[in-house]
Amino acid sequence: MEFSLALLLALATVPFQPGGGQSLHVDPPEPEVAVARGTSLQVTCSLSCDEDIARVQWRGLDTDLGNVQTLPGSSILSIHGMLTDTGTRTCVGSCGTRTLQHRTMILVYAFPDQxxxxxxxxxxxxxxxxxxxxxxxxxxxxxxxxxxxxxxxxxxxxxxxxxxxxxxxxxxxxxxxxxxxxxxxxxxxxxxxxxxxxxxxxxxxxxxxxxxxxxxxxxxxITLWIGSLVLGLLALAFLAYRLWKRYPPSPHPDTSSCTLL
Missing domain, CATH: 2.60.40.10 (Immunoglobulins)
Known part of the structure; x- marks a missing residue:
């Protein structure tokens, strides 16, 4: 019983690959892609099929699809860097009776150096x-x-x-x-x-x-801070000068009250 449970847990951790190990190849592969406004990006999706020619097609979900070039076994999505290009696209590929999907979130951003x-x-x-x-x-x-x-x-x-x-x-x-x-x-x-x-x-x-x-x-x-510091030092120097003028130091210290022990 413990061996069967361990075997099931081990199988559960193995990634599931539908279609006998076949999977969609997407470039760039990241599920989320950031694109600078005004720049172009091509996202290629392809699928190899041993039984027949694979059918691959990009589809839009929450936004306009954009420019798509579909070829036997692959589909190329072109993004032109407009803010409205932001959204999720799904590549759907089929080989025989098997169907695979890959979603890519496109985020077009504007962050100029201004x-x-x-x-x-x-x-x-x-x-x-x-x-x-x-x-x-x-x-x-x-x-x-x-x-x-x-x-x-x-x-x-x-x-x-x-x-x-x-x-x-x-x-x-x-x-x-x-x-x-x-x-x-x-x-x-x-x-x-x-x-x-x-x-x-x-x-x-x-x-x-x-x-x-x-x-x-x-x-x-920065100059204001420097000026404030300099003004403060000048004010302290002026105050010290006024005190010195009002209470000048005695030239000879008074020692008459000192008693020699």
Whole structure:
């Protein structure tokens, strides 16, 4: 009884290959494929059949199918990088009485290198927080986007991030909008020397693909921190000078009250 149970469990872990080991060959093989807007992609599906010529055909599920070239034993799906190309396609292949399927999710994304940081100039104001912002333009899928304020390669500590702002930017020819997304941070007053460089980094996560863009914050923000530090040092020097003028040190210390033991 235990041997039979072990045999059944072992068989259950063996992948099932319908059709005597035959399977559809899809290139690229990933079940989810991200395609940059405006770029082309061909997805080829093929099937070998010992009994007869295999019949292979791409079919659309929740979107228009697109351009398909069907050949004996294979079918080629062409994607032209339009936002409306996003959706699931199914390759169906048959060999004799056996039918096989393979689904591919196509995601067309827009993530151009269009980052804008602000402000370009700042008036001196070391007693208040400094607001900086970063905007990503002409993007799709804003729910896949995240922002970070970096000091070198590490997230800057001690800043307050505001809620991201999302606005529709343009209406594409295929009827789907692109967006711009803005993230704002409030930087606290710094009592230490300023960092050498700050960066806004925008990240888009697409299946197993991670895209990032980075832009340095304008030097004026760093200059403001440097100016605040210099002004603070000058104020301390001026205060020390005024105290020195009001209470000058005695040229000869008074030792008359000292008693030699």
């Amino acid at each position: 980052l804008v940081v602000s402000p370009e100039t700042l008036a001196p104001g070391q007693d208040r927080e400094v607001e900086v912002s970063c905007t990503a333009h002409n993007i799709s899928g804003p729910d896949r986007l995240s922002f970070a304020l970096l000091l070198g390669n590490q997230t800057l500590e001690g800043v307050r991030a505001q809620e991201p702002e999302l606005e529709e930017e343009t209406q594409e020819a295929e009827g789907l909008p692109l967006f711009r997304m803005t993230q704002r941070w409030l930087l606290p007053s710094l009592e230490t020397p300023p960092p050498p460089a700050l960066y806004c980094q925008v990240t888009m996560q697409l299946f197993n693909l991670t895209l990032t863009h980075k832009m340095e914050l304008p030097a004026s923000v």
